Amino acid sequence: MMFSTRSEYGVRVMIALGRRRDEGPVPLGDIADSESLPLPYLEHLIARLREAGLVRSTRGARGGYELERPATTITMAEVVSALEGTMVPMQCFTDSGEMRVLCNHEIDGFDHCATRLLWTRVQGGVTRALEQTTLAELVEFAEHGGPPKRQQKGRTKSTATAIPGGRPAMPAA
Amino acid sequence: MMFSTRSEYGVRVMIALGRRRDEGPVPLGDIADSESLPLPYLEHLIARLREAGLVRSTRGARGGYELERPATTITMAEVVSALEGTMVPMQCFTDSGEMRVLCNHEIDGFDHCATRLLWTRVQGGVTRALEQTTLAELVEFAEHGGPPKRQQKGRTKSTATAIPGGRPAMPAA
DNA sequence: TGATATCCTGACCGTTTAGGTAGGGATTAC
DNA sequence: GTAATCCCTACCTAAACGGTCAGGATATCA
Numbered sequence: 001m002m003f004s005t006r007s008e009y010g011v012r013v014m015i016a017l018g019r020r021r022d023e024g025p026v027p028l029g030d031i032a033d034s035e036s037l038p039l040p041y042l043e044h045l046i047a048r049l050r051e052a053g054l055v056r057s058t059r060g061a062r063g064g065y066e067l068e069r070p071a072t073t074i075t076m077a078e079v080v081s082a083l084e085g086t087m088v089p090m091q092c093f094t095d096s097g098e099m100r101v102l103c104n105h106e107i108d109g110f111d112h113c114a115t116r117l118l119w120t121r122v123q124g125g126v127t128r129a130l131e132q133t134t135l136a137e138l139v140e141f142a143e144h145g146g147p148p149k150r151q152q153k154g155r156t157k158s159t160a161t162a163i164p165g166g167r168p169a170m171p172a173a
Numbered sequence: 174m175m176f177s178t179r180s181e182y183g184v185r186v187m188i189a190l191g192r193r194r195d196e197g198p199v200p201l202g203d204i205a206d207s208e209s210l211p212l213p214y215l216e217h218l219i220a221r222l223r224e225a226g227l228v229r230s231t232r233g234a235r236g237g238y239e240l241e242r243p244a245t246t247i248t249m250a251e252v253v254s255a256l257e258g259t260m261v262p263m264q265c266f267t268d269s270g271e272m273r274v275l276c277n278h279e280i281d282g283f284d285h286c287a288t289r290l291l292w293t294r295v296q297g298g299v300t301r302a303l304e305q306t307t308l309a310e311l312v313e314f315a316e317h318g319g320p321p322k323r324q325q326k327g328r329t330k331s332t333a334t335a336i337p338g339g340r341p342a343m344p345a346a
Numbered sequence: 347t348g349a350t351a352t353c354c355t356g357a358c359c360g361t362t363t364a365g366g367t368a369g370g371g372a373t374t375a376c
Numbered sequence: 377g378t379a380a381t382c383c384c385t386a387c388c389t390a391a392a393c394g395g396t397c398a399g400g401a402t403a404t405c406a
Binding site (some may be wrong): 025027028029043046047057058059060061063064065119 | 383
């Protein structure tokens with residue numbers, strides 16, 4: 001089970017734009033450079049973000065991209081969903097919340113679809129985590145190493161970036 | 174973001190075995206028939222379940238598979254993990270809890286890895302859902318349409334499985 | 347003993363997707 | 377007009393997924 005790096009790259013682009021708010025349009029080439037990601041590929045990804053209404057583009061020289069809305073109002077659910085397309089854990093799920101085919105149990109009418117119970121729970125866990133994480137929070141974390149509007153400042157070294165050995169205690173969703 | 178149907182199939186096999194506990198070894202062909210899944214493919218999947226110590230096999234005529242442990246002690250985290258291999262949402266995560274490379278931010282030493290904060294939360298959501306769902310629960314749900322050991326028999330509204338145009342429950346043959 | 351049922355394993359294969367590249371067109375600032 | 381930038385279409389390669397096939401190993405039973 002994995003997200004593709006599309007999401008990783010796309011989220012990084014969003015964070016980069018969030019860090020450079022108030023600068024006007026930021027050329028995508030700048031972000032590609034600073035993040036060491038291939039520009040042509042980022043162009044594809046940011047197209048999805050633009051179509052989803054998350055970023056605004058300005059064409060021509062001195063053009064670039066900016067966040068369409070304040071970072072506090074952008075959730076990772078929107079971002080990842082724009083990048084990955086459908087966000088369901090199993091094919092027999094549909095976006096509408098209704099189910100279609102492919103759940104053999106229910107098609108046959110024999111059983112309750114027990115696996116659907118499982119995947120629904122999983123999807124709930126993912127969705128909750130993504131919805132409760134805002135872009136503003138990630139931007140703040142990237143800049144200062146702590147969550148915004150919360151008290152835990154000061155221990156920037158010991159949290160997520162602590163690599164050796166210890167499992168870093170990350171605030172959960 | 175999606176799990177592969179490997180997990181769907183594998184979980185179904187586990188549920189089928191759970192429903193036929195006390196029968197001795199169940200031939201995989203039986204399960205393939207009743208679930209309408211290709212036997213050769215299931216053989217590959219159940220090999221993973223066996224290697225993970227979740228099912229026990231008996232070879233030869235009258236052989237088959239049974240659960241290695243009581244269904245109450247088997248979590249979906251074990252099952253899905255055995256089937257999917259690694260259960261991390263992004264490549265720069267490792268199973269050990271340690272991180273390796275590929276988090277450019279941290280490699281470069283510039284920033285706190287903000288995306289890691291996000292993926293950790295997502296992984297937490299998935300893991301929690303998978304760990305809190307036992308095979309026994311799914312077996313019970315498949316058989317009677319409700320959670321085990323809880324009072325809400327006959328009405329599963331509280332779980333996310335309430336399907337608008339849901340089919341009437343039919344007892345298994 | 348032999349036939350049969352079943353598990354087990356490795357190799358193969360077609361399709362899809364991910365990740366990335368290439369080229370060129372459209373738009374704007376200067 | 378030129379350079380910078382967004383934008384779009386097409387293409388490519390490698391890997392994974394879902395699945396099949398062939399055959400061997402092991403056990404039951406007649």
